[in-house]
Every structure is written in structure tokens, then in C-alpha cells.
Amino acid sequence: MLKxxxxxxxxxxxxxxxxxxxxxxxxxxxxxxxxxxxxxDAAGMVVMPGGVDMHCHIAGPKVNTARKMRPxxxxxxxxxxxPFTRSGVGKTVPxxxxxxxxxxxxxxxxxxxxxxxxxxxxxxxxxxSDTPIIDKxxxxxxxxxxxxxxxxAAGEHEKLRHYVAWLLQASKGYGVKLVNPGGVEMWxxxxxxRSIDDEVTGFGVTPRQIIExxxxxxxxxxxxxCAHIHCNNLGVAGNWQTTMDTMKALDGRRGHLAHVQxxxxxxxPGKLFTSRVQELAEYVNTHPNLTVDIGQVLFGDTTSMTGDxxxxxxxxxxxxxxxxxxxxxxxxGCGIVPVEYKDKNYVHTTQWAIGLEWFLLIRDPWRxxxxxxxxxxxxxxxxxxIIRLLMDREYRREMLKHVNPKAIAKTTLPDxxxxxxxxxxxIITRAAPARxxxxxxKGHLGVGADADITIxxxxxxxxxxxxxxxYVIKEGEVLVEDGHIRQETYGRTLYVSPQYxxxxxxxxxxxxxxxxxxxxxxxxxxxxxxxPRPEEVAID
Amino acid sequence: MTTLTLKLQPKAPLEGxxxxxxxxxxxxxxxxxxxxxxxxxxxxxxxxxxxxxGDGSEEIVLVGDLRRVKSIAAGMTRGTVIIQGDAGMxxxxxxxxxxxxxxxxxxxxxxxxxxxxxxxxxxxxGHGLGGAYRGSRRGMNRGLIIVDGNAGNEVGAxxxxxxxxxxxxxxxxxxxxxIAGSLIVFGQMGxxxxxxxxxxxxxxxxPAELLPTYRYACTCRPDFLNLIYQKLKREGxxxxxxxxxxxxxxxxGDFNRSGKGEILIYDQR
Ligand SMILES: [Zn+2]
Numbered sequence: 001m002l003k004x005x006x007x008x009x010x011x012x013x014x015x016x017x018x019x020x021x022x023x024x025x026x027x028x029x030x031x032x033x034x035x036x037x038x039x040x041d042a043a044g045m046v047v048m049p050g051g052v053d054m055h056c057h058i059a060g061p062k063v064n065t066a067r068k069m070r071p072x073x074x075x076x077x078x079x080x081x082x083p084f085t086r087s088g089v090g091k092t093v094p095x096x097x098x099x100x101x102x103x104x105x106x107x108x109x110x111x112x113x114x115x116x117x118x119x120x121x122x123x124x125x126x127x128x129s130d131t132p133i134i135d136k137x138x139x140x141x142x143x144x145x146x147x148x149x150x151x152x153a154a155g156e157h158e159k160l161r162h163y164v165a166w167l168l169q170a171s172k173g174y175g176v177k178l179v180n181p182g183g184v185e186m187w188x189x190x191x192x193x194r195s196i197d198d199e200v201t202g203f204g205v206t207p208r209q210i211i212e213x214x215x216x217x218x219x220x221x222x223x224x225x226c227a228h229i230h231c232n233n234l235g236v237a238g239n240w241q242t243t244m245d246t247m248k249a250l251d252g253r254r255g256h257l258a259h260v261q262x263x264x265x266x267x268x269p270g271k272l273f274t275s276r277v278q279e280l281a282e283y284v285n286t287h288p289n290l291t292v293d294i295g296q297v298l299f300g301d302t303t304s305m306t307g308d309x310x311x312x313x314x315x316x317x318x319x320x321x322x323x324x325x326x327x328x329x330x331x332x333g334c335g336i337v338p339v340e341y342k343d344k345n346y347v348h349t350t351q352w353a354i355g356l357e358w359f360l361l362i363r364d365p366w367r368x369x370x371x372x373x374x375x376x377x378x379x380x381x382x383x384x385x386i387i388r389l390l391m392d393r394e395y396r397r398e399m400l401k402h403v404n405p406k407a408i409a410k411t412t413l414p415d416x417x418x419x420x421x422x423x424x425x426x427i428i429t430r431a432a433p434a435r436x437x438x439x440x441x442k443g444h445l446g447v448g449a450d451a452d453i454t455i456x457x458x459x460x461x462x463x464x465x466x467x468x469x470x471y472v473i474k475e476g477e478v479l480v481e482d483g484h485i486r487q488e489t490y491g492r493t494l495y496v497s498p499q500y501x502x503x504x505x506x507x508x509x510x511x512x513x514x515x516x517x518x519x520x521x522x523x524x525x526x527x528x529x530x531x532p533r534p535e536e537v538a539i540d
Numbered sequence: 541m542t543t544l545t546l547k548l549q550p551k552a553p554l555e556g557x558x559x560x561x562x563x564x565x566x567x568x569x570x571x572x573x574x575x576x577x578x579x580x581x582x583x584x585x586x587x588x589x590x591x592x593x594g595d596g597s598e599e600i601v602l603v604g605d606l607r608r609v610k611s612i613a614a615g616m617t618r619g620t621v622i623i624q625g626d627a628g629m630x631x632x633x634x635x636x637x638x639x640x641x642x643x644x645x646x647x648x649x650x651x652x653x654x655x656x657x658x659x660x661x662x663x664x665x666g667h668g669l670g671g672a673y674r675g676s677r678r679g680m681n682r683g684l685i686i687v688d689g690n691a692g693n694e695v696g697a698x699x700x701x702x703x704x705x706x707x708x709x710x711x712x713x714x715x716x717x718x719i720a721g722s723l724i725v726f727g728q729m730g731x732x733x734x735x736x737x738x739x740x741x742x743x744x745x746x747p748a749e750l751l752p753t754y755r756y757a758c759t760c761r762p763d764f765l766n767l768i769y770q771k772l773k774r775e776g777x778x779x780x781x782x783x784x785x786x787x788x789x790x791x792x793g794d795f796n797r798s799g800k801g802e803i804l805i806y807d808q809r
């Protein structure tokens with residue numbers, strides 16, 4: 001039992017904007033009252049729900065391959081053991097333990113890995129089992145799945161829906177993810193999709209059909225989260241048109257566009273790289289079926305990891321740095337390459353500005369989530385700095401002096417005066433991502449919500465304020481005090497179990513016998529062995 | 541002068557990165573003895589293993605069998621460290637200035653990612669001498685390393701600037717992935733010298749088995765070598781007769797990469 005008194009509460013779901021109220025916690029949940037237990041006096045402090053990261057890369061084989069690939073990264077950031085925590089390493093691809101600790105120490109209590117091939121689900125769950133404190137889940141890559149493309153080509157929409165439900169059950173995943181739909185399959189024969197109307201080699205379908213069908217299926221299955229889309233042509237100059245086409249193709253269906261920063265470029269490859277956020281943001285502003293996360297870039301060294309194999313190859317060609325390319329049989333691909341964003345670089349400055357433009361041009365904060373696409377744009381550790389950039393106009397102007405002046409002059413960023421309030425920050429870092437994910441018990445402090453609470457000391461320097469909360473409470477336990485982890489616990493794994501017609505299994509089994517190197521029986525992840533604290537999120 | 545005499549042989553590796561002139565300067569002997577040093581996974585003090593004589597100064601002398609003391613003088617920027625005995629791994633790694641002299645052997649990763657200063661080893665050096673740590677984009681990036689004895693594998697790997705001279709033999713992958721700089725081996729080089737070489741010069745006074753991605757270009761008498769030999773002589777290295785003025789066969793490579801680098805093999809005839 002726990003009582004938090006005298007704190008300024010920022011709880012946008014319940015329309016509480018900085019009022020001083022009391023919060024009661026019992027049995028891991030927010031309750032209407034408690035008798036006894038610890039009291040935290042939060043006088044002069046800011047109280048928010050725990051942070052929710054709806055798009056990051058923290059578990060599974062691609063993250064682990066990046067770890068193996070970047071010993072130089074780890075050497076710079078050892079995280080020694082403490083009486084409460086295990087040792088590990090940090091930097092751009094932290095170990096599982098350090099990932100959990102650092103999210104928690106920053107006041108984030110939930111995070112979703114955005115790209116797990118179903119074939120690798122077991123590995124992702126194993127890493128989740130070693131990721132302390134936070135609740136977590138993942139989206140299952142489906143945008144280049146050969147079985148899916150066959151069903152779409154054959155017009156078998158029913159079977160497609162049953163298969164998607166089966167695949168979510170088999171992988172114990174949370175949502176449906178599309179990465180460069182069709183393009184990764186084309187990359188396997190050295191091509192790529194350049195528009196959503198290119199035909200995927202050998203399948204007779206287009207990215208447009210994949211986007212439409214899967215967005216539709218997510219709605220038909222009433223999944224808590226809609227189709228989560230990484231558009232075609234990520235990172236390519238002129239790709240804003242593809243992004244616009246994708247949003248239009250959704251045609252009123254719900255859709256979440258991931259790391260839109262990487263998809264908002266004007267110009268042509270090699271020429272006139274510019275920002276086209278205005279047109280795209282305006283489209284999102286006027287289409288309530290769409291939500292976005294940003295994928296903000298910050299200057300410095302990081303690691304790009306993606307299901308988008310051809311993108312990693314492009315980045316490798318630009319920088320000449322080491323890279324990894326993977327073909328996940330029948331399902332997906334993957335690419336990893338280290339990246340350094342430089343503030344004097346024209347393209348990198350433009351990317352940095354584009355992310356901030358998105359934050360400042362989207363009018364409804366409920367449809368936007370703060371993300372760096374960790375670690376693609378920057379590590380999640382950079383979130384407090386982004387918050388400062390959004391809340392502190394003067395700091396933003398100061399930063400503008402250090403970036404490439406030519407690039408910045410071509411964006412609208414110098415003209416943007418908007419400053420985020422604490423209430424709006426509470427929306428884009430917890431309330432909105434929780435709502436977009438369909439998590440009813442997270443992102444707010446109403447009665448019945450999970451007691452995941454972050455308490456910050458007030459500070460004019462918002463980066464300092466948000467980097468080391470005074471208290472972090474997870475499921476009612478005070479785990480972080482004065483910036484240090486005092487206790488190690490393990491959070492839950494969130495997954496969905498949509499219903500399907502078992503008759504579809506016959507076809508899937510035949511498909512496995514014919515094309516997979518893994519047996520059908522060995523494919524599904526067993527709940528009891530791989531999810532130590534499973535929580536099925538209900539479908540309504 | 542500050543003298544540290546090993547009085548107790550560590551059972552596990554002792555992390556010695558506190559032993560630098562930068563760190564000692566202005567500290568009384570007692571404070572130096574109180575500096576932290578991890579012993580295996582247990583926190584310990586320098587004074588637990590060393591007898592400290594003299595207050596902190598620009599010159600440190602270490603005495604004893606220090607093969608289990610790692611990272612001595614790592615990252616130092618000034619002063620002199622003299623080791624009377626053998627030194628452990630990572631000696632002078634990431635060092636930026638000053639001088640280290642070892643009257644004995646040095647372990648693996650000596651002078652790894654050196655950024656400045658001089659290291660002189662009278663005995664043998666281990667693997668990764670002046671090299672790059674795993675995954676690094678750059679190894680040694682300035683400075684001078686001289687070894688009177690032999691060196692192990694990956695000498696000067698991914699080197700960017702500076703000079704390494706080995707009087708004896710060097711192991712496999714000598715100068716692998718070098719970006720620039722000069723690497724001179726008086727003795728025999730192991731296999732795959734200069735693999736992935738971008739630019740820079742690898743010199744050997746003994747015939748070497750080169751990779752097929754190297755091509756004979758010409759026989760020449762490079763002036764820069766003469767200058768380097770003079771420099772090495774001034775530093776106290778003895779230079780074999782004839783090599784300063786003799787002819788060298790120049791092989792271009794690595795053509796797997798740019799082909800802009802060279803391996804110079806002393807023409808004995
Ligand atoms: Zn992502």
C-alpha cells in the first residue's frame with residue numbers, strides 16, 4: 001500500500017493538468033483509497049504515469065547481432081554491478097539487463113519492440129525474460145511474409161485473417177508490423193519496392209495491397225493496436241510521396257506510421273534533400289484514423305537496425321561501415337549498420353529538423369508518440385533531451401546555431417515558436433502511446449490503472465528533470481529512488497490471442513512441410529516456457 | 541621520482557590504470573598508496589600490492605614482475621613511466637603523451653589505440669601492439685612505439701598515424717587494415733601482413749610471403765625510410781647496416797581495398 005500526497009498530477013487521460021491530488025496504490029493498481037502503508041510526500045514534484053515507449057528495438061536476434069557487431073560501442077559504457085542490479089554494458093545497443101534498468105531509471109515502465117520476425121519470436125521472448133522491471137511486448141513482422149502475400153494474391157482474405165491470428169498466437173506477439181512491405185522480399189532478388197504500386201517479384205501483389213489487407217485484418221480482428229507501418233523507401237530523398245500514398249491507401253482504415261521522420265524527405269536521390277513535413281503533417285492533422293511516432297534523430301554515434309535489409313545496404317554504401325544482412329526464410333529480412341549523425345552534415349541536420357518539425361506541426365498530441373526508433377535515430381537515453389528541445393524554445397534556438405545553416409534555412413524549424421507544456425509531454429510520452437497501443441490500464445492514473453508512476457523533481461532544465469526522476473513506481477513498488485534502482489523486479493509480457501478457424505492450420509502445416517526448415521510443431525512459442533509473466537491483453 | 545615496488549603478487553589481474561604521472565602528480569606517497577585498483581572483481585588499493593616511495597612526480601619507476609598488472613599508464617598524457625620488469629596487458633593503451641620504457645617484456649595490447657607519446661620496450665611485446673581494440677575504426681593515431689624483441693599478431697592494426705618499429709619478428713596480420721602510418725619490422729613478418737591495407741607503409745628487412753592481392757611495383761630507395769631510421773637511432777634503437785641506404789622492392793596493395801598502400805621488402809642483393 002502506498003499513498004502519494006501533495007504532488008502536481010499530470011494525467012491527461014483523466015483531464016488532470018497539474019492539480020495537487022492524492023494518489024492511492026494497492027495490489028499493484030491505483031485505488032480510490034488506502035489505509036496505512038508508505039506515504040510519499042511529493043510536494044513541489046511532478047507526478048505522471050510511467051512512460052510508454054511504443055517503438056524501439058530492444059530484443060531478439062537483430063538486437064543481439066548488433067550487440068555482437070559493436071564491441072567498440074560497449075567498451076565505452078560499462079555498467080558495473082550494484083547491490084541491486086546486474087552488470088552489463090550500455091551505449092547504443094545495451095544488454096538486456098541494462099536496457100530494463102535504464103528505461104526504469106528514466107521513468108519509463110513499458111516498451112514495445114517494433115520488429116520481430118515470427119520465426120525469431122522465441123529468441124525475443126527469451127531476451128524479454130532477462131529484461132528487468134519494464135512491461136514489454138513486440139510487433140510481429142508480416143509485411144513480407146510469403147504465406148500472407150500468397151493469400152492476398154489469391155484473394156483469400158478470410159484465410160489471411162485466420163493466418164494473421166494464428167501467427168500472433170504462435171509468436172505471442174502484440175501487433176502487426178509492416179516493414180517496407182513487399183520491398184524486403186524484392187531485395188532477396190536484389191530489387192526493392194520504389195512505390196506502393198510496384199509488383200512484388202514472383203507474388204503478383206503490390207505494397208498497396210499488402211498495406212490495405214493487413215490494415216483491414218487488424219481492424220477485423222479488433223486488435224488493440226492497428227497496423228504499424230514502416231513505409232517503403234525509408235531514408236530515400238523524395239520518399240514523402242510514398243508516405244503520402246501509403247496514408248491515402250489506408251483510406252480511413254486505422255494505421256500507425258512509424259518513425260515518420262525517416263519518411264518525410266523531398267528532393268531526388270542525391271539531390272535537393274529537403275523537408276516535406278508540412279504536407280504530411282497537414283494530412284495527418286486532418287485524418288483522425290492516422291497516428292505517428294517520430295523517430296527523432298540526435299547527433300552522435302548510433303546503430304541502425306531494421307527489418308529493411310535494402311536500407312541497411314544503402315546506409316553501408318554511403319558510410320562504408322560494417323553491415324549485416326539477414327534473410328529470414330519465408331518471412332522477412334534484416335540489416336544492421338553503425339551510423340554517425342553529424343551536426344555539420346546537410347542531410348543529418350535536415351533529418352534532425354524534420355523530426356522536430358513533426359512534433360511542432362502536429363496539432364493533436366494524442367496522435368503522436370515520442371520515439372527515436374531506438375537506436376536508429378538515437379538511443380532511448382536521449383528522450384529527456386528531446387523533451388527539452390520541445391519545451392524550451394531558447395534551447396532549441398541555441399541548438400540551431402550549431403547545425404548546418406544551409407540545411408536548417410530550408411526547414412520551417414527556425415519559425416516554430418511552439419513550446420510543449422508538461423501536460424502535452426505527459427500525452428506524447430505516456431497517455432498517447434498507451435492509447436494508440438490500446439492499453440487501457442497504462443498511460444494514466446485513474447482508479448484501476450496499473451500503478452506505474454513516475455515522480456520528478458521540478459527543474460527549469462527539462463533534460464535534467466526527465467533524466468533522473470526522484471521516484472519510479474512499478475506495479476506499486478518503489479523501484480527507483482533519487483535516480484538509483486533500489487530493487488530489481490520483472491515486468492509482464494503483453495500479448496494478444498485473436499481467435500481463428502483451426503481449419504487454417506492444415507494449410508499452414510502443408511506450407512511448413514514444403515518451404516520451412518522448421519517443423520510446424522516446433523514453431524509456436526509455448527506460453528508456459530517462454531513468458532514468465534504473461535498478460536493477455538483482451539480484444540474487445 | 542616515485543617508485544612503486546611490487547610487494548605482493550596479485551592472485552588475479554590488478555587494474556593499474558591509476559598508475560600515471562597525471563594521477564600521481566602533487567599527491568604524497570600515502571595518497572598514492574590509497575588510490576583504488578580493482579583486484580579481480582574486488583576493490584583494492586595500490587598500497588595493498590605496492591610499496592610506494594617518494595611523493596608523486598613526473599617520473600614513476602615500477603619494479604617487479606608486473607605481468608598481472610593491467611593498463612599501467614593507460615591514457616597518460618605527460619611524464620615518464622619506467623618499468624623494471626615485465627608489464628601486463630594494455631600497458632599505455634590510449635596514451636596521449638609522455639614516455640614509457642619497459643626493461644622487460646610487455647603484454648598484449650601494449651600501446652593499443654595510442655594517441656601520442658613514446659613507448660620503448662626492451663624485451664618482447666604481445667599481440668595487438670599499437671593495435672585497435674575489437675570493432676574500433678581506428679588503432680594507433682600518433683606517437684612512436686619501439687620494440688627491441690619480437691611482437692605478436694596484429695601489430696599496428698587499423699593504424700591511422702605514427703611509427704611502430706619492431707627489431708625482431710612480428711606475428712600474423714601485421715598492419716592489417718592500416719589506414720596510414722609506418723610500420724617497420726627488421727625481422728620476419730607472419731602471414732597476411734597488410735591484409736586490408738588502405739594506405740601507409742609496411743617495411744620488412746626479411747623476405748615475406750605476401751597476399752595474392754599485393755602486386756610488385758618497382759625497386760626503390762625511399763627517402764622517408766632514411767629519415768625514420770635516423771629518428772629510431774636517436775631514440776636508441778640499433779639499425780642494421782645497409783638498410784638505410786639499400787634498395788627495397790615495393791609491392792602495392794591491398795587491391796582488395798584501395799591498392800594505395802605499400803609493403804617494402806629490403807632487397808638483400
Ligand atoms: Zn523501428
